[in-house]
Amino acid sequence: MTDFGTASAAEIASAVSAGRVGAHAVTSTVLERIARLDGRxxxxxxxxxxxxxxxxxxLDAARARGEALGPLAGVPFAVKNLFDVAGLPTRAGSKINRERAPAERDATLIARLEAADAILVGALNMGEYAYDFTGENLHDGPTRNPHDLGHMSGGSSGGSGGAIAAGLVPLVLGSDTNGSIRVPSALCGCFGLKPTYGRLSRGGTFPFVGSLDHLGPMARSVEDLALAFDAMQGPDPADPVVADRGIEPTAPTVDSGIGGLRVAVAGGYFARSGDPEAFEAVRTLASALGCERTVDIPEAARARASAYLITAAEGATLHLDRLRERGGDFDPAVRDRLIAGAVMPAPFVERAQRFRRWYRAAVLDLFREVDVILAPATPCRAPRLGQKTFVLDGVELPVRANLGIFTQPISFIGLPVVAVPVWPDDGLPLGVQIIAAPWREEVALRVARHLEREGLVRAPVAKLD
Known part of the structure; x- marks a missing residue:
């Protein structure tokens, strides 16, 4: 194995564990590839x-001593720069945060991946304070879509999506508050997992919206998502999330097939306000799964509006002092939305939270009858860099706010989702969300793995050389 840019994490780990290649050789090759290609x-x-x-x-010395290596032996990975990395300031995509003292220790999920013998190689570009769907950062520049450098990578985990699609590393970590793993996975053509809210520790990461933030992996194969997910599970006293930890970590069952699973397509809200090809991608996967059922996720538009209100209000609360003291150092697009959140009447937020409880119960009722729901991840393929508006259902809308119209109603109640890339006959990819009930990540992973094996979803490395 010499092309580590296109190898999967599973392939690298197998080769390193068996001694067919050294971890040093893998790492040095990946670092050279980053140096050569990431400037683009x-x-x-x-x-x-x-x-x-x-x-x-x-790791190479441990193997030479005859020690067994972990399930991610020698796998290079990188993390969105809101994860604490010992020795680096945690910039969270901002100008202000890079003035912070360097982190004294790694975030919990970094430590857990390294405990599985993965190797951290760096931190990744992101939208400022994670309030972004485009992948364009005012301070560090935009992450470009590796499949067409004139187009967006998606955000706010844009650097994560770009690094995977460019073949710079086989595994990355991102965050997802309203869609920030699923949007770049869709636009960059890779796989992403947004787990159940609270399933993976947020210890040692810079927050955005405490009641909506999730962390998860992105990769070029479903198996790699499952390997990383399994390595990162478990309770953590440093985790600020209070969640039900009563489920023990389970080995992902991505090879179990889909026999007996009840699959449905989300209709109504999720079948309009998008390009026809976005809905065709969903229909293609539904047909392959033998799905003939459509379900209506009730009040999804209201859920998205409520998520917007909660996001603005909680984000503003977190950044209020920075807004007062350093307002000029924010990206104006981020600053203006945070200021709007700061002056939002409290009853609006309280009503959004009350609605959230009703909405969660209503959606969970659907999972009494189905196991998986399919929906588009984005309303369109990747817009062009700098594009401010697009037309959805004949209405011109801002790109930045509306790339997440199909993701926000799902993360609003913390459901687990695997985003899978679908490639039309030409051009850039689209994404489909495979949505499962809380704590049932393995079901979504099984469906994604089946579709991958059938050749319907894939994550090719962009041709940059």
Whole structure:
């Protein structure tokens, strides 16, 4: 194995564990690829070469001593720069945060991946304070879509999507508050997992909206998502989320097939306000799964509006002092929405939270009758860099706010989702959400793996060389 840019995490781990290749060789090759290609994509903000090579040497020495290596042995990975990385300031895509003291320790999920013998190689570009769907950062520049450098990567985990699609690393971590894993997965043509709210620890990460923030992996195969997810599970006293931890980590069952699973397509809200090809991608996967049922997710438009209100209000509360003292150092597009959240009447937010409880119960009722719901991930393919508006159902709308119209109603109540990439006959990819009931990530992963094996979803590396 010499092309580590296109190899999966599972393939690399197998080769390193068996001694067919050394972790140092993998890491040095990946670092060279980043140095050679990322100037065109702009996915990395920090590369920790010295740390990565030292970790690789330690793994090679352990194997030489006859020690067994972990399930992610020698796998290079990178993280959105809102994760604490020891020795780096946690910038969260902002100008202000890069003045912070360097983090003293790694975020919990970094530590858990390295405990499985993965190797951190750097931190990734993102939308400022994660309030973004485009992948365009005023301070660090935009992450470009590797499949067409004139188009957006999606956000706010744009650097994560760009790094995977460019073949710079096989595994990354992102965050998803309203769609920030699923949107770049769709636009960049890779796989993403937004787990159940609270399933993976947020310890050691910079928050955006405490009641909506999720963390999860992105990769070029479903197996890699499952390997990373399994390695990162478990309770953490540093996690600010209070969630039901009564479910023990389970080995992902991505090879179990889909026999007996009840699949439905989301209709109504999720079947309008998008390009025809976005809905055709859903129909293609539904047909392959033998799905003939459509369900209506009730009040999805109201759920999206409520998510918007809660996002603005909680985000404004978090950043209020920064807005007062350093307002000029924000991206104006972020600052203006946070200011709007700061002056929002409290009854609006209280009503949104009350509605949220009703909506969650109503959607969970659907999962008494189905196991999986399919929906578009974005309303269209990747817009062009700098594009401000697009037309959906004959209405001109802002791109930045509306790329997440299909993701916000789902993360609003913390449902697990696997985003899978569908490639039309030509051009850029589209994404489909595979949505499951809370704590049933393995069901969504099983469906995604089946579709991957059937050749209907795939995550090719962009041709940048």
């Amino acid at each position: 994509v702009n996915s990395f903000t920090d590369v920790v070469s010295e740390r990565a090579l030292a970790r690789a040497d330690a």
